[in-house]
Amino acid sequence: MTETHLAVFRGKKIRRTLRNNEWWFSVVDVCDVLTESADAGAYWRKLKQRLKDEGSEVVTFCHGLKLTAPDGKLRETDCAHTEGIFRIIQSIPSPKAEPFKRWLAKTGYERVQEIEDPELATKRTRALYKAKGYSDDWIEKRMRGIAIREELTDEWKKREVKENREYEILTAEIAKAAFGITPGQHKNLKGLKRENLRDHMMWNLIMH
Template sequence: WFSVVDVCEVLTDSVDAGAYWRKLKQRLKEEGSEVVTFCHGLKLESSDDKRYITDCSNTEGIFRIIQSIPSPKAEPFKRWLAKVGYERVQEIENPEIATKRTRMLYKLKGYSDDWIEKRMRGIAIREELTDEWQKRGANEQKDYEILTAEISKAIFGITPSEYKKVKGLKRENLRDHMDDFELIFTMLGERSTTEIHKTENSGGVSKLTQDAKRGGRIAGIAKEQLEKEIGRPVVSKNNFLPKKKNVKKLK
């Protein structure tokens, strides 16, 4: 969440950002804009060390508000949002563009070509699975989360949220921090689940959940066999987070 007043202060250089936001909010309401519906009052600490109810907004809401601020400092953000929107339209019209951009981003982050190939294949398998879920009765985000958690538990013995804790992750994408084996067994579990759905023509969240457990277990058994052979667990606390630099303190 972001403080709307703080954003207004940075982008407008207003001597009274609070008054600026109140005036802007009133104008938006009069125009019938839905931007203000993205705002929620949260208690934030002020310069006097006291906590006050402050208008805050999530990322989407802040972007909407920035677009409503008539200030030269807001223009770079508006141009960037327009560029991102245009790129998204391109990706919808030609999905291959999205794939190329994703590959490029992973390359820029320092991932190996071999890892990128596995990750991209995993993305394709995941998309095929979620398409099946949507067609077969899992229409809400919470359904996807439940089904994904069942597959993960059957493979690795832990849910994705627990997995992120093992790797020391917060908002990062878990799969972007998996090694080769972790990606491979995730793909096997999800691809197996997809095939079970198709073979049995499954429908409804209850049946899909049963399939998810079975598909995940197929990968889980393979993982356990590998662990016996190599003598170590597949689940690793390793991640691809940037290494923290050790700062030497002056004595």
């Protein structure tokens, strides 16, 4: 399943997701960071059309991937990998272009390191939570929850569980067995948003 991650450049959030072990970044978010346009979506649409009209191959680097929108729903968004973003940046006049390229290169390099040594990703996540002020006990439980969730997802993939509907059915069955209620009922009971539901239920499994 597509999972949206957030990266931060100078206080601006950039959505990204992993595809074939590579980071793919939201082009609209990148445009927002570089241009500070009042409507980054409109800016990108206009730029994209201009590039197409010019016969530029830059747009071929873009693919529609589902990322979490501000309303919490997954929506198809133009995304590009590191090379594609570099090419797009060249078409955007901005004093932030060079520092952003350095930030992007560092982000991509860290991902390569994590693929070669998966423990690095875990260490970086722990360090991030620590910097945010969470206790060691909280961090340990959180990391255990992430590991359990990943193992469960991997097992379902091995058993060729299809995404979306079958995934939701299995999640509902596990939740019902654990809590006596389905994810939908749990969400209504706790007043949770969709993007927080899975983590909240997994957290309860660990704590009890």
